[in-house]
Amino acid sequence: xxxxxxxxxxxxxxxxxxxxxxxxxxxxxxxxxxxxxxxxxxxxxxxxxxxxxxxxxxxxxxxxxxxxxxxxxxxxxxxxxxxxxxxxxxxxxxxxxxxxxxxxxxxxxxxxxxxxxxxxxxxxxxxxx
Numbered sequence: 001x002x003x004x005x006x007x008x009x010x011x012x013x014x015x016x017x018x019x020x021x022x023x024x025x026x027x028x029x030x031x032x033x034x035x036x037x038x039x040x041x042x043x044x045x046x047x048x049x050x051x052x053x054x055x056x057x058x059x060x061x062x063x064x065x066x067x068x069x070x071x072x073x074x075x076x077x078x079x080x081x082x083x084x085x086x087x088x089x090x091x092x093x094x095x096x097x098x099x100x101x102x103x104x105x106x107x108x109x110x111x112x113x114x115x116x117x118x119x120x121x122x123x124x125x126x127x128x129x
Contacts, residue, residue, distance in 0.1 A: 001050045007094050008046065012039045015090040023082050029074055049114060060117050067121025080115045087111050
């Protein structure tokens with residue numbers, strides 16, 4: 001993941017470009033969002049995930065809370081599917097010539113885990129409402 005961290009701006013820019021191109025209707029959800037700040041938050045989140053990758057309990061707690069917070073941003077289960085695709089494309093884009101089946105499998109598992117734990121957090125808000 002060092003190559004991702006060394007190219008974090010490229011990763012984040014590619015992610016949002018793809019995310020908005022794939023789902024133009026999502027742009028409305030971001031209407032009142034400072035995109036520069038949003039990109040900064042994604043960079044922070046990715047760095048945090050990578051720093052906690054070997055500390056599963058702390059990672060899961062971070063992701064759970066992130067999912068809780070995203071409910072207030074009107075994130076829906078459909079958005080998680082779009083995010084998964086855009087994250088995978090961004091990893092593939094940045095890793096380019098280093099991309100292979102093993103990395104694809106590991107990245108896919110990581111993305112699934114991230115989205116699953118965030119979704120778990122979001123569900124607690126939905127059930128409490």
